[in-house]
Every structure is written in structure tokens, then in C-alpha cells.
Amino acid sequence: MKTETTDITDITEAIAAQRRELAGVLSALPAASWEAPTLCAGWRVREVVAHVTMPFRYSTTRFLRELLKSRGDFDRMADRCARRDGQASPDELVAGLRDNATFHWKPPGGGLPAALTHDVIHGLDITTPLDIPFQVPEERLRIVLETITGPKSLKHFGIDLTRVELRADDIDWSFGTGALLSGRAQDLALALCGRDLPSGRLRGASLISQPALGARRARDGVPLDHTEVG
Structure with a gap:
């Protein structure tokens, strides 16, 4: 039987593995790919990587100073x-990214599952439009899917799952009831985070999102209360 400590250890190890694997993918990119667009609106690969590593590089004091420069607007x-x-x-x-694989960071109000979600979603933001084969292991995806199907996340990204059933066709996972929307688990995760996927990735019903909120949160990898600093 798993204990809470074991669960924490498992997630911590999953975060470190995710960062190392993504660093391996990034280290093999040709120079031109660093200028390529990602699923994060307006950001190239280099901006997404800089964002992912921001928690490792910024102290709480620096974070607050940068937030103050932007008049409290995290986005x-x-x-x-x-x-x-x-x-x-x-x-x-x-x-x-590589040198901070074991860096212990919890997004404000999110905990370790949110930290893993942040790394996984932003990694896919990079690899998906570049059509790089990057399969997130099932155990990580289940943590991510549980995190982003919560009411806080759905509200954050402006996603309405009323009368929609999500069903992964590569792992045994489904969520909700209604018209079927299916695809790979990691593509469903991206859609739940407001990403616009390449054509043909998902099949069936469409997710209903609130355009204004979805656009504003298009770069986010996990729902956070950005007014807090952990």
C-alpha cells in the first residue's frame, strides 16, 4: 500500500525525469527550431524554455520585484x-532545465502535481508543433489529467465540459458524459489547457471555451493563484 511519502517521492521523481527527458530533446534541436512557434501564443521555443526555468532562477524577492514592475499582472x-x-x-x-532537474518547486496553491503539470504541458507546447515524437509516460499523464480536470483548472482555462465525454485512445482513461471527444491522452490534456492543436489530433465533439479567458491563459501550464508566492 502506498503512503503519502511514497506518493510525494514518486511525483518528485517524475518531475526530475520529465525535465531530463525534455532537456535531452532540446539539446538535439537544430538552431532554427529555437525560433519556431509553440502552442503558447506568441512564444517561440526559447521563450517557453525560459518560462519553464523561471522558478529555478528567480528568488521570491526577484519574483516580487518583477511582478511589481508589471503592476501585479502575472501574465x-x-x-x-x-x-x-x-x-x-x-x-x-x-x-x-537539465541542471535543475531535482529542483523542488511548488506552484502557489498547486503543490507537486501542479509542478509536474506545468513541466509536462509546456514540454508538449514545444514538441507538438515541431512534430517531435515525445510520449509522456502514462503514470505522469494520469497525474496531469487529474489536475487539469478539476473545477479550478477548467474555470482557469475557460473550458466547459458540459455534456462532453473525454476518452483517451492510448490509455484507459475517460472523463465526463455526453458527446465523445477522443484522442491521445496528452493531446486531450493540451486541449484542456486551452491549446489549439494541429488538425486531426482529436476526433468527435468540440470543447466549448470562453475565448477571452482562453486566450489570456493560453501560455499557462497550470492554474495558479499568481498573487501568491510559495
Whole structure:
């Protein structure tokens, strides 16, 4: 029987593995791919990597200082910092991820499952449009799916699952009842986070989203209360 400590250890190990695997993918990218668009609206690969590594590089004091510069608007701060920090070389950006594989970070109000979700979703933001084969292991996907099908996440991303059933066709997972929307589990996860997927990734019903909220949260990897700092 698993204990709470075991669960925490499992998630911590999953986070470290996710970061190392993504760092491996990034280290093999040709230079041109670092300028390629991602599923994060307006961000190239380099901006997404800079954003993913921001929690490793920013102290609480620096985070609050950057937030103050953006008048308390986290989305504005995240965009400004990603564009600035993303000017680093690909080697530096990869090192920031690889060297912090075991960095212990909990998003404000989210805990370790949210930290894993943040890394997984943003990794897929990069690999999906580049058509890079990057299969997230089932055990990680189940943690992510449980996190993003909660009411807080659905509200955050403006997703309405009323009368919609989500069903993965690569793992034994489904959620909700109604018209069927199916596809790979990791593609369903991206859709639940408001991402616009390449054509043909999902089949069946459409998710109903609130455009204004969905667009505003398009770069987020996990629902957080950005006014808090852990």
C-alpha cells in the first residue's frame, strides 16, 4: 500500500525525469527550431524554455520585484521575462532545465502535481508543433489529467465540459458524459489547457471555451493563484 511519502517521492521523481527527458530533446534541436512557434501564443521555443526555468532562477524577492514592475499582472510579467530571458543561448537554456532537474518547486496553491503539470504541458507546447515524437509516460499523464480536470483548472482555462465525454485512445482513461471527444491522452490534456492543436489530433465533439479567458491563459501550464508566492 502506498503512503503519502511514497506518493510525494514518486511525483518528485517524475518531475526530475520529465525535465531530463525534455532537456535531452532540446539539446538535439537544430538552431532554427529555437525560433519556431509553440502552442503558447506568441512564444517561440526559447521563450517557453525560459518560462519553464523561471522558478529555478528567480528568488521570491526577484519574483516580487518583477511582478511589481508589471503592476501585479502575472501574465504581463511572464511574457516580459520570457522574452528577455529567452535571449540566452540554447546551451544556457538547456542547462537551466537539465541542471535543475531535482529542483523542488511548488506552484502557489498547486503543490507537486501542479509542478509536474506545468513541466509536462509546456514540454508538449514545444514538441507538438515541431512534430517531435515525445510520449509522456502514462503514470505522469494520469497525474496531469487529474489536475487539469478539476473545477479550478477548467474555470482557469475557460473550458466547459458540459455534456462532453473525454476518452483517451492510448490509455484507459475517460472523463465526463455526453458527446465523445477522443484522442491521445496528452493531446486531450493540451486541449484542456486551452491549446489549439494541429488538425486531426482529436476526433468527435468540440470543447466549448470562453475565448477571452482562453486566450489570456493560453501560455499557462497550470492554474495558479499568481498573487501568491510559495
